[in-house]
Amino acid sequence: MHTFxxxxxxxxxxxxxPVARTCEECGGSDVRAYRVLSEGGWWNVVKCQECxxxxxxxxxxxxxxxxxxxxxx
Amino acid sequence: xxxVDVGGTFTDVVAIRDGKVEVTKVPSSRIDPAGSVxxxxxxxxxxxxxxxxxASTMGLNAVLERRLPKVAFLTTEGxxxxxxxxxxxxxxxxxxxxxxxxxxxxxxxxxxPRYLRRxxxxxxxxxGGTLIPLDEAQARHELEILKRCDVEGxxxxxxxxxxxAEHEIRLRELVREVxxxxxxxxxxxxxxxxxKEYERASTTVxxxxxxLLFSDYAAQLDRDLGGLGFGGQLNFADCAANLLPWEEALExxxxxxxxxxAAGTLSSVHLGQAIGxxxxxxxxxxxxxxxxxxxxxxxxxxxxxxxxxHDLIINALSTEVSSVGxxxxxxxxxxxxxxxxxxxxxAGAEPGPACYGRGGTQPxxxxxxxxxxxxxxxxxxxxxxxxxxxxxxxxxxxxxxxxPFDERVRTTYRxxxxxxxxxxxxxxxxHGVDIREFSLMAYGAAGGMLLPSAxxxxxxxxxIIPPHPGxxxxxxxxxxxxxxxxxxxxxxxxxxxxxxHINAVYDRMEARLREHLGPIADGLPVRRSFxxxxxxxxxxxxxxxxxDGPITSESIQAVIGAFHDAYEARNGNRxxxxxxxxxxxRVEIVVPAEKVDYAPSDEVEPFPAAPGGTLALEFVGxxxxxxxxxxxxxxxxxxxxxxxxxxxxxxxxxxxAPGQRAVIGRVxxxxxxxxxxxxxx
Numbered sequence: 001m002h003t004f005x006x007x008x009x010x011x012x013x014x015x016x017x018p019v020a021r022t023c024e025e026c027g028g029s030d031v032r033a034y035r036v037l038s039e040g041g042w043w044n045v046v047k048c049q050e051c052x053x054x055x056x057x058x059x060x061x062x063x064x065x066x067x068x069x070x071x072x073x
Numbered sequence: 074x075x076x077v078d079v080g081g082t083f084t085d086v087v088a089i090r091d092g093k094v095e096v097t098k099v100p101s102s103r104i105d106p107a108g109s110v111x112x113x114x115x116x117x118x119x120x121x122x123x124x125x126x127x128a129s130t131m132g133l134n135a136v137l138e139r140r141l142p143k144v145a146f147l148t149t150e151g152x153x154x155x156x157x158x159x160x161x162x163x164x165x166x167x168x169x170x171x172x173x174x175x176x177x178x179x180x181x182x183x184x185x186p187r188y189l190r191r192x193x194x195x196x197x198x199x200x201g202g203t204l205i206p207l208d209e210a211q212a213r214h215e216l217e218i219l220k221r222c223d224v225e226g227x228x229x230x231x232x233x234x235x236x237x238a239e240h241e242i243r244l245r246e247l248v249r250e251v252x253x254x255x256x257x258x259x260x261x262x263x264x265x266x267x268x269k270e271y272e273r274a275s276t277t278v279x280x281x282x283x284x285l286l287f288s289d290y291a292a293q294l295d296r297d298l299g300g301l302g303f304g305g306q307l308n309f310a311d312c313a314a315n316l317l318p319w320e321e322a323l324e325x326x327x328x329x330x331x332x333x334x335a336a337g338t339l340s341s342v343h344l345g346q347a348i349g350x351x352x353x354x355x356x357x358x359x360x361x362x363x364x365x366x367x368x369x370x371x372x373x374x375x376x377x378x379x380x381x382x383h384d385l386i387i388n389a390l391s392t393e394v395s396s397v398g399x400x401x402x403x404x405x406x407x408x409x410x411x412x413x414x415x416x417x418x419x420a421g422a423e424p425g426p427a428c429y430g431r432g433g434t435q436p437x438x439x440x441x442x443x444x445x446x447x448x449x450x451x452x453x454x455x456x457x458x459x460x461x462x463x464x465x466x467x468x469x470x471x472x473x474x475x476x477p478f479d480e481r482v483r484t485t486y487r488x489x490x491x492x493x494x495x496x497x498x499x500x501x502x503x504h505g506v507d508i509r510e511f512s513l514m515a516y517g518a519a520g521g522m523l524l525p526s527a528x529x530x531x532x533x534x535x536x537i538i539p540p541h542p543g544x545x546x547x548x549x550x551x552x553x554x555x556x557x558x559x560x561x562x563x564x565x566x567x568x569x570x571x572x573x574h575i576n577a578v579y580d581r582m583e584a585r586l587r588e589h590l591g592p593i594a595d596g597l598p599v600r601r602s603f604x605x606x607x608x609x610x611x612x613x614x615x616x617x618x619x620x621d622g623p624i625t626s627e628s629i630q631a632v633i634g635a636f637h638d639a640y641e642a643r644n645g646n647r648x649x650x651x652x653x654x655x656x657x658x659r660v661e662i663v664v665p666a667e668k669v670d671y672a673p674s675d676e677v678e679p680f681p682a683a684p685g686g687t688l689a690l691e692f693v694g695x696x697x698x699x700x701x702x703x704x705x706x707x708x709x710x711x712x713x714x715x716x717x718x719x720x721x722x723x724x725x726x727x728x729x730a731p732g733q734r735a736v737i738g739r740v741x742x743x744x745x746x747x748x749x750x751x752x753x754x
Contacts, residue, residue, distance in 0.1 A: 025188065025221075025222045026218055026221035026222045027221055039174060047188075048188070050218060050221075051188050051189075051218045051221065051222055052187070052188040053186070053222070054187075
C-alpha cells in the first residue's frame with residue numbers, strides 16, 4: 001500500500017536557488033545552486049544559467065538526504 | 074635537406090649536404106617552440122637547403138597535458154555529451170574497478186569543458202534528408218553565449234553530416250558572423266567526413282585545437298627560416314610520417330598531431346631497404362618511454378585511427394606505435410616489499426637523471442648505465458656537459474631498500490631492458506609473427522646501450538644500431554614521400570548493382586584530390602583502398618586494396634575477392650559466403666620526394682676492429698670485468714667487435730654484452746648478434 005499521494009507535478013525537478021554571483025566566464029548574473037547527477041555520482045553545483053559554466057562543483061552525499069545511522073555513531 | 078624532430082626534451086636536427094650527414098641537438102623550449110627549430114637550422118646553415126621537413130610532438134604534449142586553447146564544440150541538440158561517452162570501452166584493468174573514470178570525461182580532464190559544448194537544433198537523417206531544419210535563431214543564441222565566453226576556436230560536428238554537410242557549412246557561416254571571421258572553425262564534414270560520430274567529433278575538436286596551436290607557430294617558422302636565407306619547401310610530417318607542405322598540413326592539422334614516432338619507423342623501412350632487411354621490429358628508446366613498431370615485408374603497419382590516450386580516438390592514418398614507460402630517464406623506486414622498480418615515472422629533462430647534476434636526487438636508468446661504466450661521463454651528448462658519477466651513486470644509496478648496492482644498479486639495468494623486451498614481444502605476438510625472423514632496429518640515444526641486451530631475453534635474429542641512432546627519427550623525415558589522400562564514408566553492400574555507385578564515389582574523390590593538387594599530380598597513379606566488413610560485423614578490415622581499372626558489375630567480384638583475401642591475411646580465416654559491406658573509401662596520391670641516400674659500400678671479409686682503449690665495467694657480473702672501447706667513427710664496414718665492449722660516438726653509446734658480437738654493416742650500421750657463426754650482412 002502506498003503511503004504517499006500520487007505526485008501532481010507533471011515533471012520531476014529540483015529547485016534552483018538563486019545565488020548572488022556573476023559568472024566569471026560569460027558575465028551572466030543568473031547564477032543558481034542545485035544538485036545534479038553526473039559522472040561520478042551526485043554533485044552540488046553552482047551554475048550560470050546562461051552558459052552553464054559550473055562556478056562550484058562539490059561532491060554531494062551519495063545517498064542524498066539519507067544519513068545511515070552507522071556513519072553517525 | 075633538413076629534417077627536424079621536435080621532442081619534449083630535445084629538438085633533433087639533421088642536415089644532409091652533398092651526401093654527408095650533419096647533426097645537432099638543441100634543447101626544446103615550451104615558451105618559444107619555434108626558437109629551438111630555428112636555432113638548429115642556424116647552427117647547420119639552412120640557406121642552401123631545398124626542403125625543411127618538420128615533425129613535432131608539441132601538439133600531442135599539449136593535448137596529453139591539457140594545455141589547450143579555449144575551444145567550443147557545437148553539435149546536434151541532445152548529443153553534446155558525445156565527447157564524454159567515447160566508444161564506452163573500458164580498459165582491461167578497469168573492468169572490475171567501480172571507481173574508474175575516463176580521463177577526458179566532464180568530471181576529469183575534458184578537451185572542451187561541458188558549458189562550451191552546445192547543442193544546436195537541427196537533424197539530418199542517415200540518407201541525407203532533413204528531419205529538422207537548422208534553427209538559425211537558436212544557433213545564434215548559443216553562439217552569442219560562446220562569444221561572451223571568449224572562445225578562441227569552434228569545432229562543429231553534427232549528426233550524419235558526413236552524408237550531407239549543408240547544416241555544418243551554414244553553421245560555420247553563422248559562427249563567422251557572430252564570433253568573427255578570424256576565429257578558426259573546423260567542421261567534421263571537411264575534417265573527417267566519416268561515419269561514427271564520436272571519432273568524427275573528437276577528430277574535429279583536435280583539429281581546431283591544432284589550428285590554434287600551429288598556425289602562428291608555422292607562420293613564424295616560415296618567416297624565421299626565410300630570415301636565415303631558406304627559400305625551399307617547409308613540410309610537416311603527418312601521423313604516418315608522410316610529408317605535407319605546411320600550408321596544406323594546416324588545412325587539416327589533426328594529421329600532424331603524432332609525427333615523431335612514425336618517422337623512426339619510416340627511417341627503419343628506408344634503412345632496411347638499403348641493407349636488405351624487410352622484417353624489422355623498431356624500438357625508439359626515449360627519455361620517458363620506448364616506442365615499439367613493426368615492419369613486415371618492408372611495410373610499416375598503418376592503421377586508420379589511433380588512440381592518444383584510452384578511448385580518445387583520432388581518425389588519422391597513422392603508423393601503429395605502442396609505448397612502454399621505460400626509457401633512459403625512467404625513475405628507480407622501491408616497492409612496498411623493498412624490491413627495485415623501474416618506471417613508468419620519469420625524471421624528464423628537468424631535473425633529469427641525478428648524474429646530470431641539475432638537482433635530481435632520484436636514481437634513473439641513465440645513472441645505472443653511468444655507474445656500470447658504459448657511459449662516458451666526459452663525452453655525454455657530444456660533450457655538452459659532464460655527468461656526475463658521485464651524484465648517481467648517492468641517488469642509488471638513498472634508496473630505502475635492503476637490496477645491496479651492486480644489486481640495485483644491476484637490477485635497474487636488467488629491469489629496464491626486460492620492460493622493453495616485453496613490449497617488443499607483445500607487438501610481435503599481437504601481429505602473429507615469428508620473432509626469430511625479425512631484426513630489432515634499436516635507436517634513440519639510449520637504444521644502443523640498452524637494447525642489445527634484449528638478445529639475452531628474446532630469440533631475435535639480430536639487433537641493428539643504425540648510423541646516428543640518437544637522430545634516427547629526424548633522419549626518417551628525410552626518408553619519406555609527400556602523400557595526399559581523401560576519404561569518404563558510405564555504407565554499401567558490394568554486388569553488381571552497387572558497382573556504379575562505388576565507382577562514382579572513387580571518381581568523385583579522385584577528381585577532388587587532383588583538382589586540389591593541381592599540376593604536381595599529373596601523371597601520378599592513384600592508389601584506391603577501402604575499409605570494409607562482412608555484413609553484420611561492427612568493425613572494419615582496413616586498407617583493402619582495390620584492383621586497378623573502373624569498378625563495374627563484372628570487376629566488383631575482384632574487389633570482393635580482395636576483401637576476403639585481406640580479411641584472411643589479417644584474421645586467419647575467410648567467409649566467402651557472407652556479403653561484403655564497404656564503409657570508408659580512400660584515394661591516395663604519392664608525390665616522390667628527395668630522400669637520404671644510404672650508399673652501401675662493397676662487402677668486406679670481417680676483421681677485428683682496433684680498440685681505442687680498455688675500461689672496467691662494473692655490476693655486469695659479480696666482479697668488475699675488463700672491456701675494450703671503440704670509436705664508432707673509426708669503424709669501417711666489416712670491422713668486428715667482440716663483447717664485452719663499448720662503442721662510442723658523439724651522441725650515443727652502444728654496449729656489446731659478453732657473448733655478443735658486433736659487425737659494422739655496409740652503410741655503417743652495427744649488427745649485433747649472439748650467433749657464433751658469421752653474422753649475416
